[in-house]
Amino acid sequence: MAGVRGPGSADPSMMTAAAAAAELAWLATEIARHDRAYHGEDAPEIADADYDALVQRNRALEAAFPQAVRADSPSRRVGAAVASGFGKISHARPMLSLDNVFSDAEAQEFVARVRRFLGLAADEPVLLAAEAKIDGLSCSLRFERGRLVHAATRGDGAVGEDVTANIAHVRGLVHVLPEGAPEVVEVRGEVYMTHADFAALNARAAESGGKIFANPRNAAAGSLRQLDARITASRPLAFIAHGWGEMSALPADTQSGVMAAFAGWGFDIGADRMAGATIEAATAFAAALERRRAELAHDIDGAVYKLERLDWQARLGQVARSPRWAVAHKFAAEQAETVLTAIEIQVGRTGALTPVARLAPVTVGGVVVTNATLHNEDEIGRLGVKPGDRVRVQRAGDVIPQVLGVVVDGGGAPFVFPDACPVCGSHAVREEGEVVRRCTGGLTCRAQVSERLRHFVSRGAFDIEGLGVERIELFAAAGLIARPGDIFRLKEQREAILAWKGFKPVSVDKMLAAIEARRSVGLDRFIFALGIRHVGEVTGRDLARAFGSAEGLRDAAIAAGTDAETLARLTEISGIGPVVAGALIDFFGEPHNLETFEDLLCQVRPEPLAAALQTALTGKTVVFTGSLAGLSRDEARVQAEALGARVAGSVSARTDLVVAGADAGSKRAKAEALGVRVIDEAGWAAMVATAAG
DNA sequence: AGCCCTCGAGTTCC
DNA sequence: CTCGAGGGCT
Incomplete structure (x- = not known):
């Protein structure tokens, strides 16, 4: 530690910001530790008065250095939620993972x-x-x-x-x-x-x-x-x-x-x-x-x-x-051989039927593997696997188990992919040109309902601590939760939940506190959580940026169903094409979805994304044409987007700026005809430098 | 029409 | 992590 070993006594007004930050970090850890000891089974280590002194010191420092208040500040935590374990720290820069290659050629x-x-x-x-x-x-x-x-x-x-x-x-x-x-x-x-x-x-x-x-x-x-x-x-x-x-x-x-x-x-x-x-x-x-x-x-x-x-x-x-x-x-992944004992079918939130191989336990790369995905119907055919076969497996990228192929044919009958949902029995159809077969049961399928709720509370969505898969399924089975809005009414069921086996007041209250904390949620998470087809985390964020409110998105999607112009505006958003736009229209065109959406909006308040930096290009639509000498198209697009602009492929009346490189042709002519501002590559470089500076 | 880059949706194990 | 598919270029 950076020399901070106990609560300081220095007058906050005489301290440096760094010293305050360091002490606040220590206090956050220390208070969290005592909270755990107090709320959990462990005996408290310090007297109440000493604990109060820590809390007060924390408050005094935060008052003197408001910019140093931590995301995991003890003063921000709600009730029993502090017992959850480690404090949270927001990374100043995201910690990314790396793309992988598996050969010299890649x-x-x-x-x-x-x-x-x-x-x-x-x-x-x-x-x-x-x-x-x-x-x-x-x-x-x-x-x-x-x-x-x-x-x-x-x-x-x-x-x-x-x-x-x-x-x-x-x-x-x-x-x-x-x-x-x-x-x-x-x-x-x-x-x-x-x-x-x-x-x-x-x-x-x-x-x-x-x-x-x-x-x-x-x-x-x-x-x-x-x-x-x-x-x-x-x-x-x-x-x-x-x-x-x-x-x-x-x-x-x-x-x-x-x-x-x-x-x-x-x-x-x-x-x-x-x-x-x-x-x-x-x-x-x-x-x-x-x-x-x-x-x-x-x-x-x-x-x-x-x-x-x-x-x-x-x-x-x-x-x-x-x-x-x-x-x-x-490096090449470690491989092993084992027997494929069975092929089972799982049903995802979109109804996709996914075959999973059950394997006789085998150690691969230091971990015992018993399951491996087979992806889809075609993959089973390609691999030619059947229950009873001896197969070769590896952990792809040293993580996800993967079946590579058959070593010894077990002589069993070929696997027949079902054409009915194994959970609800509804017809399972494979669309023309698609690889996946989907259950058509929709909300009548238990699997789809619980998978959707599971998606709703997942990490990129509402991410509610203490409300994981098992509890979601339990509450759904007991009829306490049928749709997302019900999660926010769970507190009315507190007594009923406590009456169940395995639910202690501490953990239930912790969960309820975590639910309450999520009544305010980022609009991007909110949109992602809806589970609209083709709308994942990134598209959710793009939509949140483009519309600024859940109602705005809803109204646009509904209008786009009948109004060609609204539809055109939708597909102009980068990343939204006809398929995603169609998925949005379908989602909000379905009365049941709309009801669920409105019900949820009565419970939570989505917060618009923090305003991106304001530059001369914020909200403007830019079109690049001709060949650029100093940078690639991709890089130009990234530059423009970093400054808050949208990059379009063709010039229209809504285009704000055209950057014309060498040999620009029809797009430049069209821009000039429409009176859209045209600049050259040097002009663009200057604009980027000023806007960024 | 075809290619490349991203994204979404499925999955495992601790 | 892998696969397939959507979107946006050439």
């Missing part, structure tokens, strides 16, 4: 894509930083004025868990940065356990009857996520840095340069790395690493390649889940 393709996006000349070298990909769990360490203010797990990428108290004894990281380090530094890396430490830990556990971990990764995760930080301290964890989040200044202009600076500050950055590599050198590095895999002190699951030039990284930006400037080259 790695080459990654570089080709980078070249295309940046519009590089063929002879321009693209240099990479390559490093071993450690199999641990990601962690972000935030320093302000050289002091560690918090440590957070990745969580869902946007919000992680506060493990500040748990990293105190982790090897390979520092708690205070040297003089001259930037004001704000977020070092990201992997917390892991070596093979030797893992074996020793399990040996100790075996003697004392403690928990045996399946592999070092699980041991590291289980050890870090201990509510009692003293247990974590006794576990041999280590940290290797691999990147960064928010930085008020960068100590170098290349990936490897920044990492070298981290090493200079005392962080372990790992020995298995290579700077300034061509893609050929990088893949050779990965191949050599794979050969040495068994000799390494810790588990790795591949190599990571990142563009060295940070200015290029910034230009490439990211897609929904991962940056465009980095890729993980995964």
